[in-house]
Amino acid sequence: MNISMTREFPFLIDGQYFSSGAPVEIRSPFSGEVVGVTYQATPADVERAIAAASRAFDAARHLPTHRRAEILDKIVRAIQANHEDMARLIALESGKPIRTARAEVARAVLTFTDGLEESKRIRGEWLPLDLDPSSAGRSAIVRRFPVGPVAAITPFNFPVNLVAHKLAPALACGTSVVLKPAPQAPLSALNLARIISEAGWPAGALNAFACSNDAAQPLISDDRLKVLSFTGSAAVGWALKQKAGKKRVLLELGGNAAVAIHSDADLDFAAERCVMGGFTYSGQSCVSVQRIFVHRPVFDAFLDKLLPRVSQLELGDPLDETTDLGPMISPAAAERAARWIQDAVRSGAQLLAGGERDGSFLQPTVL
Incomplete structure (x- = not known):
């Protein structure tokens, strides 16, 4: 077939x-x-x-x-x-x-x-049921x-x-x-x-x-x-x-998955896994990483490892073996996510990577 x-x-x-x-x-x-x-x-x-x-x-x-x-x-x-x-x-x-x-x-x-x-x-x-004299010799079967x-x-x-x-x-x-x-x-x-x-x-x-x-x-x-x-x-x-x-x-149902990274973590491994967990299938997953809590002493060091990995993700044809991120399921889905990014920036978030939309494609974004 x-x-x-x-x-x-x-x-x-x-x-x-x-x-x-x-x-x-x-x-x-x-x-x-x-x-x-x-x-x-x-x-x-x-x-x-x-x-x-x-x-x-x-x-x-x-x-x-x-x-x-x-x-x-x-x-x-x-x-x-x-x-x-x-x-x-x-x-x-x-x-x-x-x-x-x-x-x-x-x-x-x-x-x-x-x-x-x-x-x-x-x-x-x-299950034996002979718990008192009146049920002696009796049993039950659970199926x-x-x-x-x-x-x-x-x-x-x-x-x-x-x-x-x-x-x-x-x-x-x-x-x-x-x-x-x-x-x-x-x-x-x-x-x-x-x-x-x-x-x-x-x-x-x-x-x-x-x-x-x-x-x-x-x-x-x-x-x-x-x-x-x-x-x-x-x-x-x-x-x-x-x-x-x-x-x-x-x-x-949907999730709001978080990752916590302590100061003694392997930061290379953590960054690699957060990129995979956050951007696989353009983040369209109920277990997609959406929030990352980083112990303050390693915050900058973690960003230095995360952001280059995000920038290296390849967007393109889903049938291309080198593609990491394809389109979102529809232009409307990508537009909705882009609005969330814009709302976050207007509310004070700092855009560290991505944020741009082209049709159904949304650049991998870090706020």
Whole structure:
């Protein structure tokens, strides 16, 4: 399967692929060229997906351990076989530099391998109940089981591995999923859904599509879906939790990561790691370094090591092997970050590096 030659990415519902609905062109944040085309699922499609996941739940949860492990093993092997094509698709649709995209695909291999191994370890527990004479000879068995179909909503910044974070545990325990990937970068998720389907996961036990936020509302409110797993912004995540009713809700939200550097630290190592942690994928990560607290005696020495490393970062084509930073996901995202920089300077911050924007590119910035 050479996905670099594939232009159309149909969505998956109940084991079938659909190219209906309004076409959606996904364009490269770097060049603006069309990377691929998918289709906008309608409210009727969303209903069919939820109904399929509800029906397929029994088939998924009754899969024996060896069968779930076999499917997960096939998924791992398929990702490994298509590693470079998948990395290229990530780079094209999200603007992530190809070296970083390869690392993401490698992490997805690890994520599904973890799912494969954990699928064999979903054990129960035997508990003695003879705590008083009336319960002599009695015992209890505790078993773990999937609670029901899952609604999964994923972000653009890790379009393969954060999807894997939802799907690998679901497959490991045997539950069905309705997946809504990020509208900015849905192609990698749809491609991964095809890999999972072709590995033998039951029809209807994975449904994946792009749709509008309005069409996606039943993923939050429909009681046939028992779990909501969301990765994205804090504002959206907490708002969804308020609407989710009796669902179990799993939220992985944004961060404001800080680094503390003491006077006895290895400053070369600290500077190197802060540059990597702060600017990988143009800082578009929930664990991106945003604040650095430096012990006063080494403040100037640390800056002398940090700033030259920042200035050496290469901005450019995500497919170029020498590129360190590609574009942000959109011009609007870069403009918003540039406004934050300007607001900080107006409030008294000193701009030590970067700060300039060119379309979707934002220079690596230190305040």
